[in-house]
Structure formats: structure tokens, C-alpha cells
Amino acid sequence: MNKARTNPLNTAAMHGALILYTLIALFPVFVILINSFKTRKAIFREPLAMPDADSFSLIGYQTVMKQGDFFLYFQNSMIVTVASLFFVLLFGAMAAFALSEYRFKGNMLMGLYLALGIMIPIRIGTVAILEMMVATGLVNSLWALILVYTAQGLPLAVFILSEFMRQVSDDLKNAGRIDGLSEYTIFFKLVLPLVRPAMATVAVFNMIPIWNDLWFPLILAPSEEVKTLTLGSQVFIGQFVTDWNAVLSALSMAILPVLALYVIFSRQLIRGITSGAVK
Amino acid sequence: MQKPRIRWHIAVFLAPAVLVYTAVMIFPLFNTLRLSLFSKVDQERVYVGLQNFQTLFGDPVWSEQFWNALGNNFWFFLIHMLVQNPIGIALAAILSHPRLRFAALYRSAIFIPTILSFVIVGFAWKLILSPIWGIAPGMLDAVGLKSLFAPWLGKEEYALTTLALISVWQFVGIPMMLIYAALLSIPEEVLEAGEIDGITGMSAFWKIKLPLILPSIGIISILTFVGNFNAFDLIYAAQGALAGPDFSTDILGTFMYRTFFGFQLQLGDPHMGSAIAGAMFAIILVGVCIYLFGIQTRMRRYQL
Secondary structure, eight states: OOGGGOOHHHHHHHHHHHHHHHHHHHHHHHHHHHHHTBOHHHHHHOTTSOOOTTTBOOHHHHHHHHHOOHHHHHHHHHHHHHHHHHHHHHHHHHHHHHHHHOOOTTHHHHHHHHHHHHHSOGGGGHHHHHHHHHHTTOTTSHHHHHHHHHHHHHHHHHHHHHHHHTTSOHHHHHHHHHTTOOHHHIIIIIIHHHTHHHHHHHHHHHHHHHHHOOHHHHHHOOSGGGOOHHHHHHHHHHHTTTOHHHHHHHHHHHHHHHHHHHHHHHHHHHHHHHTTTTO | OOOOOOOHHHHHHHHHHHHHHIIIIIHHHHHHHHHTTEEEETTEEEEOTTHHHHHHHHSHHHHHHHHHHHHHHHHHHHHIIIIIHHHHHHHHHHHTSTTOTTHHHHHHHHHHHHHSOHHHHHHHHHHHHOTTTOHHHHHHHHTTOGGGOOOTTTSHHHHHHHHHHHHHHHHTHHHHHHHHHHHHTSOHHHHHHHHHTTOOHHHHIIIIIHHHHHHHHHHHHHHHHHHHHTOOHHHHHHHTTTTTTTTTTOOHHHHHHHHHHEETTEEOOHHHHHHHHHHHHHHHHHHHHIIIIIIITTSOOOOO
16 A cells, blocks of 8 residues: 555544534434433423433333334334345345246346336336225235335345346256256255345345335325334324424434344445445 | 256246236336326216326416426435535545545444434424524524524425435435445556556546446436435425425425325325326436436446
């Protein structure tokens, strides 16, 4: 490494810029979190102070716990996200395997057809999706959301996974074939374990938009017992516009699950992006 | 030569993905376009041709709303292109600097807003910018700029720009990460060759790195375009379906939601909603085509 590229003044300027932007990025989250633990008076008097013995209060959280169905919403979000991810990964990997492993008529065309959905947002079809869900009786059920998110996630999943599956050695698969393994066994026992890192990347990419989506829960599953956490907190926060303690606590409770997921998966996410899976 | 036999396993592998994708995504997409040619007359669905589009563009009540939403949407997109992407590129350029300490920490922290839901982001900023609670006015006061404060989300002339900037704040992590990945893939030899010719620091960025990452910038632009033209959540979370004040933050997504689903006194109209979805589809298609045929094919790619 050449010295010309590391001059102490430059380094300081770079850290300065990054610290400034990090502060901008984290400030709102920080403000919400600290104020959710304060009394109403303290929230207004000194919004930027940390909660201390004097101003500490959990009143907001108590209100939220008493009134809302936070756990139900949380559970719904969990079910929808996990089930959608499962289907995206399973179906996506199967299709990706077919496209990358076998040469058949229409292979290219099928690949293009499945890739269409990367650029065209599924929301455009909302009117017909709602009609279909009403007709099949799936409206106001978690299945409606799971189906939509599976369809939404498949194009990118197929695209990324087939890139990775092309790298799995042919010798390995052929060795399996000579040993008399069926194509299904080769896929599930040999190929799937080898593309696990790519599957994790796809999972993380899909997880955040599904968890945070407001549009489809609002339209397809707005009833109380199937509300997701995102929609639940939207409605919920709306009811408490004047109860600042409850609003701030509800927001914090909505932030924490995603933040926890992020901490768990952030390495995978960043590795996935920087490994060039989406380039 | 063996007689070709049907390889059923290919069909089995493809079937679930193709079925779900076709049934829940492609079919409704075209069905929505078809529905835009129908209307409800006396509880019956009747074919009306392009009449819905005629209403959308011809009837002053509708066309005014449509052009307003479209114009707002373009402004929303423009702010993302002018603010989000340059900031993202700048942050990535700094982060990709070799031997920068704490790079991983900065990267993770700056990406945090991107993982938050629109509901949280919308409300958090509403609270911060609120004239009642007043973190924003208080902070401006501390640096002696209190006179600059205005209820930004409540004023027609500022609300849309404010929301666009909030959205920029939220999503700056995406261009940052993608450009960061592109910058890391530039081989060290290329940069060293530049150094020998005396190109270092800023000029190395402008003359060597930037031309090499242009394809990634193209991808980011089209992702931003598609994302912005079907945006809805942030506006809805912060301003509600009416996209107030006085529709000044109305974009195509909120306009379609209101039309299709109805609000307050207006009844929902799926057919007009489909017509708006059709218009959105056309806009996104044009954008994607311009990118695919106009930009991507002309962009010079360098073999590294």
C-alpha cells in the first residue's frame, strides 16, 4: 500500500464525515428509544436527556401492553414472514436448479419469464389480487399474505440462486448419478447444502420488505385477528396520537424485533451484498 | 441416439414456482389491466373500452389529481436521484478506503434506517419535526437558527420535499452498499497503475473509480425509479391516505389506494383503480425499457 493514499488529515476528514452521517442515521431511533422510558413531563421538558432515576417511567409500555394485541400482531408477522421465506427458498431453489442444471427447450424463455417480476412491482396487480383472494375466500387470512409475498420474492430468488447453482461442481452431481441417486436426492442432499450461504442471502433480502410491508396487510388482511405488526402499530399509534408515552413505547416495541433480526443477520446481509449476489 | 423421453423431474422442479408466480403475480397483473377496461353500471360489470382512461385524463376532477400525483412523484424521484444517490456514493467511496478503521461499524449503523418499517420512520420523523414536541425547533434554537423552523410536514410547499428527504434518510443504505460492493471489486493493480501516473485521492475517484462503477450507478437509478413510482407506505404512514396538506404529497401509490379502496366519502372504484395501476405500469415499463435499451446497452463495461 502506498503512502500517498493515507494522509492523517484525510483520515480525520473521512472519520468526521462518517461519524456525522452515522449520527444523522441513528439520531431519530435514539430519541424515540430514550424518550419511551421517560415520564410525560420529562419527555416535553428535556427530550434529549437520558432517562434518570427521576424521569424514568414505564407508563407508556404499560398502556400499550394493556390495550393492544401486540403479541398477536407479532405472532402474525412471524408466521407470515417465516412461511413466505420458506416457500420462496424452497420453490425458488427448485426452479433455479431446474434452470441451471438441465438443458431443455424453453429454458432461456422460462428464465426470462421468471425474471420479469424483478422489475415489475407486484403492487400494480393489487386490484385483481384482492378480487382473487375474495373469490377464493382467502381474504383476511394469513395465507393471502404468504402467497403474495412468495410470488413477490420468487423472481429475485430464482435469479440469485441459479447464479450460485451454476457454480456447484458437475463432477459431484454426476458422481451422485453414477451411484444411482435420483435427481431429487441430488438436489436435496447434494446441491441444497452447498448453496446454503446463497439461500441465507436471499432470505435476508426478502425478510425485511416482508416484515415491513404495509400495503398488502392493509388491503388483503386488515381484520383484527390477522393484522401484522406493521399494520397493527400503524393503527395502534393512530389511536394514541395524544398519549405521547404510549406512542413512543409502541414505536420502540415495533423497532426492537427488526433491530434484533438485523443484529443477528447483518453479517449475512452485508456479505451477501458485497459478494456480488445482486450485481 | 436414445429416444428423448420426458424428464418429469424438470417439470416437478419448476412447477411450484411457476404456478405461484403465474397465479399470484402475472395473472393478476394482466387481469388488472383488463379490469381497467370495465366499469360498474347497475351492479353489473360491463365492458367500456378506454372510457376509464378517458375519464382519468379527460375529466378535470380526475386528470388534475392524476397530473398532481404524477408531478409529485417525479419530484420525489428527482430528490432521491439528486440527494440519496450522491450521498450513498460518497459514503461508499469513503468506506471503501483501504485501512479505514471501524468501517464495518459505520456500515452497519448507516444501514439501520433501511431496515425500519415506514410506519416507524414516518411517526418518528413526525414527532421530531412536530412543532408541539419540538426537538427540531429546540435544536435549531441551540445553533441560533430558530427563525428557519417551520412545520415542514404541515406546509404545502415543504411537505413533499420533507417526506422525500425522510425517505432518502431511510434508504441511503441501499446505494451505499451496492456501490461499496462495486468499489471493492476494482482490482488494486488498476489503482496502483493510476498512482504511478500521479493520479491519487480525489482525482483517482473521478478518473478511475467512477467510470468503473457507472453500471452499478445505472442499476441503482432504475431501482430507485421503480421503488419511487410504486411508493406508498411512507406517505400513508406520515400523512394518511389523503396525502395532506391538500394533496400536496399525493403520489401515484396513494392516489391509486384512495381510488381503489375509497376513503371517507368517496366510494372505492376498482375499475378506476385498475386504470391508475395501468398508467403506473406503463410509466414503470417505459422507465425500465429506457434503462435496458437506452442506457445499459450503451454503457461501456470494462473487463477487470
